[in-house]
Amino acid sequence: MGWKSYRELCDREEFEPSKDLYCINQILFPKFVNRKIEILSWQPALVKYHGFFDENKVNYFLNLINSKTQVAQEVVNDDGDSLHPARQVNGSFIYLTDIPDMVDHIEGYLPEIDFKASEPITSLSYLPGGHYAPHHDHLERYSGEDWWMDNMRNRMATLIFVFKKAESGGGTVFPSIDVTVRAEPGDAFLWFNMKGDESLEELSLHGGCPVYSGEKIIGTIWIRAVNQPILSKILDGQKTLSADLII
Numbered sequence: 001m002g003w004k005s006y007r008e009l010c011d012r013e014e015f016e017p018s019k020d021l022y023c024i025n026q027i028l029f030p031k032f033v034n035r036k037i038e039i040l041s042w043q044p045a046l047v048k049y050h051g052f053f054d055e056n057k058v059n060y061f062l063n064l065i066n067s068k069t070q071v072a073q074e075v076v077n078d079d080g081d082s083l084h085p086a087r088q089v090n091g092s093f094i095y096l097t098d099i100p101d102m103v104d105h106i107e108g109y110l111p112e113i114d115f116k117a118s119e120p121i122t123s124l125s126y127l128p129g130g131h132y133a134p135h136h137d138h139l140e141r142y143s144g145e146d147w148w149m150d151n152m153r154n155r156m157a158t159l160i161f162v163f164k165k166a167e168s169g170g171g172t173v174f175p176s177i178d179v180t181v182r183a184e185p186g187d188a189f190l191w192f193n194m195k196g197d198e199s200l201e202e203l204s205l206h207g208g209c210p211v212y213s214g215e216k217i218i219g220t221i222w223i224r225a226v227n228q229p230i231l232s233k234i235l236d237g238q239k240t241l242s243a244d245l246i247i
């Protein structure tokens, strides 16, 4: 098979493996959801969903995000008070209880995931110079109380929605598996931050590439581990979570 662009492959009716990529077109019943999944990495899973949201839904989110006050997302250094230079981005939260129609769509599209265990959507917007240095979303356990860790456990997976794409720059890079995701508005992508035993998946290291021109607007959902059917399916707890679990 000759080289085809990702887009072309994903828009095909049937799927065909190639050396570099793998696209699957599925219809999910009973809602007739048409999923176009591009496997960017099998182990650990990193998958892209082409056209997760249609244009109306993307505009709905952009309007919602623009109506909220964006606050600088600050990461505090170990010394406790200075700003971390690794992140320059503005963001705000969108609570799932405020957007029930969108949640219906998200749950219908990803029945493998239990969104009752998810954090609110963090919307992030990056202007030129904005970036997010490589990091893991899986959290270190702090001493003391942590409601999310105590009740919902650690961050099993991250789902990112793309609402606006930078003109130049602004991909999401996974240096340990040599993948950079460059998604179109309306696309989403998902990966696992943990192994089957809920320990850190080292290979999930990722970061937001610098934006050179234009604006990048995304929404991040961190999905916690509690009650996730995917984890209960794992027989060997040590194992890296594979894309087989979500196709």
Ligand SMILES: O=C(O)CCC(=O)C(=O)O
Pocket (backbone or CB within 6 Å): 124, 132, 137, 158, 170, 171, 172, 173, 206, 207, 208, 209, 218, 220
């Ligand atoms: O901006 C990006 O592409 C990555 C964002 C990210 O890593 C996160 O929200 O956890």
Ligand SMILES: [Fe+2]
Pocket (backbone or CB within 6 Å): 135, 136, 137, 158, 206
């Ligand atoms: Fe992240």
